[in-house]
Amino acid sequence: MRRSYVRALGTAALAATLVVAAGCQDSGGEEGTASGDCGGKIAIFGAFTGDNAGLVIPSLNGAKLAVKQFNEANPDCKVTMQEFDTQGDPAVATPFANQIAGDNSFLGVIGGHFSGESDATMPIYQAAGLAMVAPSATRTDLTQKGNTSFFRVVGNDGTQAGAVATYLKAQNAQKVFMIDDASAYGAGITEELGKQLGPLVVNKDKIQERQAQFDATISKIKAAQADYVFYGGYTREAAPLVKQMRAAGVQAKFVGPDGLYDPAFPEGASGGAEGAIITCPCLPADKAGGTFAADYQKEYNIPPGSYGAEGFDAAKIYLDAFKDGKKTRADILAYVKSYDKQGVSKYIKFDAKGDVDPTKVVIWAYQIKGTAIEPLQELKLS
């Protein structure tokens, strides 16, 4: 009697846990078919939860905002957008890509948000003739592989690394210690920067994803007497790294790329990240065009963070295509290719490889103050 009671209770508790967990999942966007002559359905994928979600959420919100505004302005022509949360993991993104490619109601894709997941899924979308517009996948070689359906509304890491190198030289950096997380993105941008800095690089180390203890790396930084530490990677590893560096008394300035533009970075480092510099090919909120910043603030009650404007622009491209009556994947792909309009983040026109015009790319340096990421200055590209 007692045994079965305990067992039943246990089973019920487990079941309840699972149900709650499932119930708390985002519903994955609304289902529904396109109506009228000008509607359509698009997919957006990226790390909406997970280690580095704070970097991606603004872009998702920006895209949602664009779709919402479009649907309000064009009640006859409903556009739907379905979300696919990859947690930034290429292994999760791939089955989603197959699902999206196989479902003919999807006419375009916004994503990926990270380089690794973009790289893994590009061939699948290309084979299906689906256009991909990436708001924040920045690794340089994504557009150098001959893929014909990948576009990005953001500058690449080559450009960003150039701007970081120019910045470090202008700051009179003498000994730069470079660390990366061996990821598609982190290793890529660090390597680009290393080429540009040349003899200023005093030593290097590679860490791994989900690492928590950095004693060996910190010993190397101390031994090198670095005055700048550059970390190529994401928030999850950067927050404990910078915190432990500071606790160990390392005074070197900490610089990282857009992967660290995430509110979880200063909060996760609880004070250790103070003064750290983050570079990002993303505009400060108040510099975005039109009423975007105000609309975003009104909708979500927070200012747009990293890539909010880029997510909005990516969605806008598809919305314009639908408005022009494009209804097939091939038409939409051709439309994206020849897109030529002012966006809220920058002027958007793609070159033959799918990059935006490098002269239109803007890169900003931000600085951590308390738990805020504040714009510091615009960086010169070279």
Added chain:
Amino acid sequence: MHFDELIGHLGQHTVDGLSKGAIYALIALGYTLVYGVLRLINFAHSEVFMVGTFAVLILWNQLGVENNPPIGQAILFLVLGLLVAAVASGGTALALERIAYRPLRRKNAPPLIFLITAIGLSLVFVELFGQVLPKLLGGVLPAAFGRPRQIVGMPTIIEQKTLFTIGNTAITNIQLIVLIAAVAMMALLDWFINRTRYGRGVRAVAQNPETAALMGVNQERVIMLIFVLGGIMAGAAALLWSMRFGFTQNSIGFVLGLKAFTAAVLGGIGNLRGALLGGLFLGIVEVYGATLFASNWEDVIAFVVLIVVLMFRPTGLLGESLGRARA
């Protein structure tokens, strides 16, 4: 290869490795205790540790702890943290045993079923703390807690300072606290198992459950006891982790649990002193490996060493069996 760096600062790397390994060792005790008595690898033990870190996070948040409090308060926060983490982790371990493992044992389920159950429970806990709790507690706790699956920072309770320097080896207060606290907890556990009446029961069940039952040892009570003890050790590890690293995440347990399990196997699973030795040894090997190559090689080095050790000593450094751990 950076031999000069490794040799030049050998003492420093050894101290770093010891303080890293001490936390592995404390978690490893949970694996070793349960394995010693039940021959079961409780893969959900990593989540017992994770729950402990969240308990400390929530406690410090509710107390409004800020960075670098005065020393008196700091000690109070640490003691309270130890209590809360021990209760949370011990309670979680006990709940796992009562809800999941006991019904399986009553049905005489084969060992594989226990293993799969443990892995499943581990995933349930990871997502519970990654997705469900942030939604439920998002309003009460800081904004950082409301970001599903992301890292959450904790205040610095004790500022890291170099206490003394021997040659070119600097030993910090944090490292010393971690090492002393971990060794003290383990000595206490060792004493408990080897010197008390309850401990005798644990050893008896580990050696021969049937005979122990005939001699009047309550087997179920012993099993509950070892889960609670393992949980308390994980709770202590969670507090030391929170003090030293100051962050947590729902997935924090996975890698640490794997390392602690490795440490337990390395020292001889089922052997308490083996867990200590294995943990410290693993920590040192990792830091040496990271120094010699790059930091992303530390896991490779650690597992290569594990394989080599097991080739020559298949039962680990000190051999298995909790029952004979008196020696």
